[in-house]
Amino acid sequence: xxxxxxxxxxxxxxxxxxxxxxxxxxxxxxxxxxxxxxxxxxxxxxxxxxxxxxxxxxxxxxxxxxxxxxxxxxxxxxxxxxxxxxxxxxxxxxxxxxxxxxxxxxxxxxxxxxxxxxxxxxxxxxxxxxxxxxxxxxxxxxxxxxxxxxxxxxxxxxxxxxxxxxxxxxxxxxxxxxxxxxxxxxxxxxxxxxxxxxxxxxxxxxxxxxxxxxxxxxxxxxxxxxxxxxxxxxxxxxxxxxxxxxxxxxxxxxxxxxxxxxxxxxxxxxxxxxxxxxxxxxxxxxxxxxxxxxxxxxxxxxxxxxxxxxxxxxxxxxxxxxxxxxxxxxxxxxxxxxxxxxxxxxxxxxxxxxxxxxxxxxxxxxxxxxxxxxxxxxxxxxxxxxxxxxxxxxxxxxx
Amino acid sequence: xxxxxxxxxxxxxxxxxxxxxxxxxxxxxxxxxxxxxxxxxxxxxxxxxxxxxxxxxxxxxxxxxxxxxxxxxxxxxxxxxxxxxxxxxxxxxxxxxxxxxxxxxxxxxxxxxxxxxxxxxxxxxxxxxxxxxxxxxxxxxxxxxxxxxxxxxxxxxxxxxxxxxxxxxxxxxxxxxxxxxxxxxxxxxxxxxxxxxxxxxxxxxxxxxxxxxxxxxxxxxxxxxxxxxxxxxxxxxxxxxxxxxxxxxxxxxxxxxxxxxxxxxxxxxxxxxxxxxxxxxxxxxxxxxxxxxxxxxxxxxxxxxxxxxxxxxxxxxxxxxxxxxxxxx
Numbered sequence: 214x215x216x217x218x219x220x221x222x223x224x225x226x227x228x229x230x231x232x233x234x235x236x237x238x239x240x241x242x243x244x245x246x247x248x249x250x251x252x253x254x255x256x257x258x259x260x261x262x263x264x265x266x267x268x269x270x271x272x273x274x275x276x277x278x279x280x281x282x283x284x285x286x287x288x289x290x291x292x293x294x295x296x297x298x299x300x301x302x303x304x305x306x307x308x309x310x311x312x313x314x315x316x317x318x319x320x321x322x323x324x325x326x327x328x329x330x331x332x333x334x335x336x337x338x339x340x341x342x343x344x345x346x347x348x349x350x351x352x353x354x355x356x357x358x359x360x361x362x363x364x365x366x367x368x369x370x371x372x373x374x375x376x377x378x379x380x381x382x383x384x385x386x387x388x389x390x391x392x393x394x395x396x397x398x399x400x401x402x403x404x405x406x407x408x409x410x411x412x413x414x415x416x417x418x419x420x421x422x423x424x425x426x427x428x429x430x431x432x433x434x435x436x437x438x439x440x441x442x443x444x445x446x447x448x449x450x451x452x453x454x455x456x457x458x459x460x461x462x463x464x465x466x467x468x469x470x471x472x473x474x475x476x477x478x479x480x481x482x483x484x485x486x487x488x489x490x491x492x493x494x495x496x497x498x499x500x501x502x503x504x505x506x507x508x509x510x511x512x513x514x515x516x517x518x519x520x521x522x523x524x525x526x527x528x529x530x531x532x533x534x535x536x537x538x539x540x541x542x543x544x545x546x547x548x549x550x551x552x553x554x555x556x557x558x559x560x561x562x563x564x565x566x567x568x569x570x571x572x573x574x575x576x577x578x579x580x581x582x583x584x585x586x587x588x589x590x591x592x593x594x595x596x597x598x599x600x601x602x603x604x605x606x607x608x609x610x611x612x
Numbered sequence: 613x614x615x616x617x618x619x620x621x622x623x624x625x626x627x628x629x630x631x632x633x634x635x636x637x638x639x640x641x642x643x644x645x646x647x648x649x650x651x652x653x654x655x656x657x658x659x660x661x662x663x664x665x666x667x668x669x670x671x672x673x674x675x676x677x678x679x680x681x682x683x684x685x686x687x688x689x690x691x692x693x694x695x696x697x698x699x700x701x702x703x704x705x706x707x708x709x710x711x712x713x714x715x716x717x718x719x720x721x722x723x724x725x726x727x728x729x730x731x732x733x734x735x736x737x738x739x740x741x742x743x744x745x746x747x748x749x750x751x752x753x754x755x756x757x758x759x760x761x762x763x764x765x766x767x768x769x770x771x772x773x774x775x776x777x778x779x780x781x782x783x784x785x786x787x788x789x790x791x792x793x794x795x796x797x798x799x800x801x802x803x804x805x806x807x808x809x810x811x812x813x814x815x816x817x818x819x820x821x822x823x824x825x826x827x828x829x830x831x832x833x834x835x836x837x838x839x840x841x842x843x844x845x846x847x848x849x850x851x852x853x854x855x856x857x858x859x860x861x862x863x864x865x866x867x868x869x870x871x872x873x874x875x876x877x878x879x880x881x882x883x884x885x886x887x888x889x890x891x892x893x894x895x896x897x898x899x900x901x902x903x904x905x906x907x908x909x910x911x912x913x914x915x916x917x918x919x920x921x922x923x924x925x926x927x928x929x930x931x932x933x934x935x936x937x938x939x940x941x
Contacts, residue, residue, distance in 0.1 A: 391670070393648075393652060394651075394652070468911070470724075470911050470912065475841070476841050476881060476882070476914060477723075477725055477910065477912045477914045477916075478723060478725050478726075478832070478879065478881050478910075478914065478916060479720070479723065479831070479832065479833055479842075479846070479854075479855050479881060480833060480841045480842050480843065480846065480881065481842070481843045481845075481846060482698050482700070482721050482723070482843070482845055482846050482850065483724070484663075484668065484671075484672060484699045484700075485668055486724065487667075502667070502671055503671075504707065505675060505706065505707055506706070506707035506708065506709075506724065506727065507724045507727070507728070508707070508708075508709050508710075508724075508727055508728075508731060509707055
């Protein structure tokens with residue numbers, strides 16, 4: 214009796230509980246070769262600063278390098294200062310019994326800032342993603358699970374819209390197709406026009422899994438369904454699309470529009486503005502019928518084609534690099550199932566870093582999605598840093 | 613929304629009896645399809661009468677829901693669509709290239725075929741002017757006349773794409789002139805709009821100046837094929853003044869305009885009209901040596917444009933019109 218009363222109550226409470234392993238802070242000093250690398254950047258930064266102070270001319274490339282180096286130098290300085298402080302306090306704790314309690318207290322306060330500074334520095338030291346400053350396009354498609362998967366696709370779309378709204382990013386729905394029964398989506402494309410949003414959302418690509426009792430289920434059984442998200446970089450806005458269209462050879466591209474037969478022109482007033490774009494070399498086909506004018510549908514289709522080609526190129530390059538390394542890297546983004554949304558347990562788990570958050574509503578409202586993304590990002594940084602260290606080791610051995 | 617006379621008639625008038633096929637569209641709307649549509653949305657069957665396909669009906673419903681204020685307006689829109697009332701009049705606008713023009717009963721709705729060639733012309737002229745500017749020669753603003761302008765769509769699009777241009781739009785219909793003026797203000801693109809009958813008073817339009825480009829989307833449906841070739845929606849709700857005519861405008865082009873312009877782009881409804889223009893040019897000795905002329909097809913596969921340009925002109929017209937269509941003279 215009691216348990217029957219308690220169960221729904223327990224379920225309704227938002228458990229804002231975080232896994233302890235990721236909460237308990239333990240600090241590990243950055244690898245000495247990484248520190249060395251940071252020092253090299255700082256020296257370079259000082260040289261460049263001197264050069265720029267003498268030079269009056271403005272060079273865009275130089276400015277870009279300068280701003281990157283200056284952010285590295287900043288992060289490094291904060292890290293160094295915090296680290297020195299940390300070492301001193303540690304020393305005190307171990308050596309001076311009279312000050313031990315005070316020092317321990319201060320140490321506990323310092324630790325989070327130090328870990329934060331170390332993370333930041335690590336992130337800055339890694340080579341930036343080539344599309345890091347780009348806005349992005351998100352593509353949603355239902356996976357296994359029929360109508361329930363389509364409903365989940367819609368939920369995911371709303372989640373990212375909420376996320377964009379939470380950050381006050383400009384967004385628009387490029388295209389969306391409702392399924393026949395009127396609930397759920399059979400396909401949707403969301404474009405987020407905030408520069409740099411690609412860098413944040415690139416980890417969202419992959420298969421998202423949902424476990425819940427679907428609205429379509431009559432007997433109250435829990436189902437597992439999936440939806441796929443593809444994240445593409447936005448390469449230039451719609452106005453530059455016209456010039457982009459000209460970069461293709463005529464035999465690479467085919468544009469199909471409505472061909473109703475008949476005389477066309479003033480004889481008919483059609484509202485059918487659907488455009489289908491085929492890119493032969495890559496086999497990409499894009500259909501667009503969201504806008505009321507063929508011209509705009511075409512522009513949108515080209516925008517998506519451009520994003521897809523850019524992403525494909527990048528993936529090929531990454532694959533080449535990976536095969537050159539000849540290792541089996543646990544890659545981020547390409548692993549098939551990346552996240553589980555479990556409604557009965559009010560839980561979201563990211564499978565790439567094992568991070569779990571018990572606040573499904575907060576996630577779906579877009580407010581706590583950042584926690585998840587940060588966890589994945591940190592995990593990714595660590596993997597990449599490990600790889601970088603390995604490469605540095607190999608190169609130092611061969612020298 | 614302005615409740616036009618036709619609109620009210622469409623709402624209260626008798627329903628067209630079943631077996632509602634227009635000559636161009638023979639899809640049967642079976643009871644099963646209608647039932648499925650009804651299940652998806654109660655108003656979809658209304659839209660199916662004009663759209664004839666679920667995809668299109670769905671898209672139209674979405675556009676109406678997005679652009680009309682409330683559900684009542686959308687419902688009225690669906691009812692009107694069931695009586696073949698044009699969607700563009702219900703929504704009040706139509707995107708045309710980079711501009712959005714307002715549409716109103718009594719003025720022809722811009723077609724996608726027109727949009728296609730107008731965009732192409734605008735792009736080519738803008739590119740030519742940009743090339744001139746990069747070489748340091750600053751050209752005088754180019755002078756364009758857009759005859760039979762209707763909503764003003766072609767002139768506004770050219771004004772937007774070419775930028776530095778002096779564009780005059782002419783129409784004989786007072787409602788078209790009024791709408792074109794409103795569109796010019798709404799889009800923030802200054803053009804001169806003149807009410808004049810092209811066929812009667814050609815010489816008084818842009819009097820004394822030489823044009824760089826003359827564009828026109830004249831009425832081109834012969835009265836004899838009006839009933840056969842036009843769809844029900846066009847016949848019932850769009851102005852005949854902007855639709856019915858055969859060769860008058862093309863004869864007027866040869867007689868009054870070729871002497872005063874460097875290039876022309878006229879929309880056509882039939883290859884015969886193009887052949888007529890080219891035949892007239894090649895048969896008159898004075899025109900024959902000075903002019904090139906050709907025909908352009910739209911992406912629906914129909915002959916859509918007859919165009920021509922002088923061999924010697926202020927702008928490098930041979931480059932501008934290279935591969936625009938098929939040169940026939």
